[in-house]
Amino acid sequence: MTLTYIYAESLAVVGPLATFSEPHAYDLCATHGERLKVPHGWSVIKQAQSEHELGPSEDDLMAIADAVREVAATSASTTADSQFESAQSQIGRRGHLRAVPS
Numbered sequence: 001m002t003l004t005y006i007y008a009e010s011l012a013v014v015g016p017l018a019t020f021s022e023p024h025a026y027d028l029c030a031t032h033g034e035r036l037k038v039p040h041g042w043s044v045i046k047q048a049q050s051e052h053e054l055g056p057s058e059d060d061l062m063a064i065a066d067a068v069r070e071v072a073a074t075s076a077s078t079t080a081d082s083q084f085e086s087a088q089s090q091i092g093r094r095g096h097l098r099a100v101p102s
Contacts, residue, residue: 001015001027001028002015002017002018003036004025006024007024012042012045013044015045
């Protein structure tokens with residue numbers, strides 16, 4: 001479940017897991033979503049989930065897989081760049097000896 005606070009309206013909304021990040025939104029497990037308490041004077045809107053909505057949908061799983069692939073591709077290129085920079089910084093190094101600039 002995702003909890004979203006709307007401070008201007010003193011409102012907390014608990015609904016299905018959000019598909020994107022939003023300010024003042026927090027993901028909760030079902031147990032904590034059910035036991036949610038809000039400050040005095042605030043209102044709560046809880047959108048109930050039916051039993052067939054309990055697990056992630058196929059679209060959710062594909063979105064997660066795409067995000068993992070994107071991160072893996074980004075980290076692979078970052079690793080290659082950092083290895084190149086590391087090799088450049090050690091140009092004067094051979095075995096246990098190292099050239100020190102004057």
